[in-house]
Amino acid sequence: MQKLTAQRQAILDVINRSDKHWDADEVAYALKENDTPIGIATVYRGLAALAEQGLIESIQLADKKRYERADKKHHDHLICTDCGDIEEFCKPEIEKLQDLVASEHDFTIQGHQLLLFGICIRCKGKGI
Amino acid sequence: MQKLTAQRQAILDVINRSDKHWDADEVAYALKENDTPIGIATVYRGLAALAEQGLIESIQLADKKRYERADKKHHDHLICTDCGDIEEFCKPEIEKLQDLVASEHDFTIQGHQLLLFGICIRCKGKGI
DNA sequence: GTGATAATGATAATGATTATCATTCTGACT
């Protein structure tokens, strides 16, 4: 029932073009630059639909949702509280421990979100 | 410079009275019940101030912030996507791995947020 | 090619949170 329309294809193309973590406004802006402007409500709906179909990944930050390409292996995120930059990491041992925790609590795990906050190496330098 | 005023003391008392994870509205409602009604803006500021002073803990969920007592040992949260219930868990091995990840990325870690989403044991039963 | 179903886009509405601003409180110091 979910359709992959021209607009959603355009959104998907934008997101697949880079490793960025996009928010809705950034996607809308990129689409305008691209001469395929799409209404902001449609961008929101398109992002939600694409994420539901697994064609893109979503991460929920404190204030907003961001979306990224889905054709990467699973990872979590390091977020610099200074510059806002988002790095990715992968630590399967953590996932295993999460599954253990869930089973200890008779909890059927559906997903997780792990964010590490701190100062990235670039901002550490510039601080002084 | 941050002051622990009567209003903030009242907010703190409400939160310390239970193991709940409170949002601002719930705190405001409890204060009204308590015959110490406080303006909603003041509740928000009070919660932020108390969290900054370490007198309460805050957790950032998708849509809103929630606050809980600070006099417990560190833990993370299991969130039932059906009933919204929040359980707590403690797994120091995960924290250690997080520190390891951070150091691998030359990242000075300041904090983290780990949420596990799924179905709690109660909702599993009632679903059939 | 005709319905049924879904998508679009402009705009209004929502909901949590923050900003504004006039007023009041607090604590330190005369």
Add this chain to the structure above:
DNA sequence: AGTCAGAATGATAATCATTATCATTATCAC
């Protein structure tokens, strides 16, 4: 006690991401 500066308060407006509404248009199955 009196004064002054810095905070806090509370009512309300503003903000910002997101969702709802609704009339219109596109899409797909038959």
